[in-house]
Amino acid sequence: xxxxxxxxxxxxxxxxxxxxxxxxxxxxxxxxxxxxxxxxxxxxxxxxxxxxxxxxxxxxxxxxxxxxxxxxxxxxxxxxxxxxxxxxxxxxxxxxxxxxxxxxxxxxxxxxxxxxxxxxxxxxxxxxxxxxxxxx
Numbered sequence: 126x127x128x129x130x131x132x133x134x135x136x137x138x139x140x141x142x143x144x145x146x147x148x149x150x151x152x153x154x155x156x157x158x159x160x161x162x163x164x165x166x167x168x169x170x171x172x173x174x175x176x177x178x179x180x181x182x183x184x185x186x187x188x189x190x191x192x193x194x195x196x197x198x199x200x201x202x203x204x205x206x207x208x209x210x211x212x213x214x215x216x217x218x219x220x221x222x223x224x225x226x227x228x229x230x231x232x233x234x235x236x237x238x239x240x241x242x243x244x245x246x247x248x249x250x251x252x253x254x255x256x257x258x259x260x261x
Contacts, residue, residue: 179211
């Protein structure tokens, strides 16, 4: 049982690190994008990767909680709320790009960048604060 918990914890930590990298990649892609159409195509490729990582983290966290007999502590509750907020922000960011951004408008990328950076910044802040809290 302890080996399963250790393996789940290692997968969870690697998943968080990869997710941090994906969020930074999304921010760099948004910062260096010149055309909204090219950026939207890239996001159609990257979005399933980040969604899969989010669900991997949720799944490994649930497995680790089950291994510890479903003990709800303040850290577990914070991680659950944090991952749900991050999933919501990713969905919101993609919906803004897909449905609320007029790609024919020449200022569309500038308008989207403000919203996109806000969502990515909140995601990064949640990930970093939860990671820092777990290290302490």
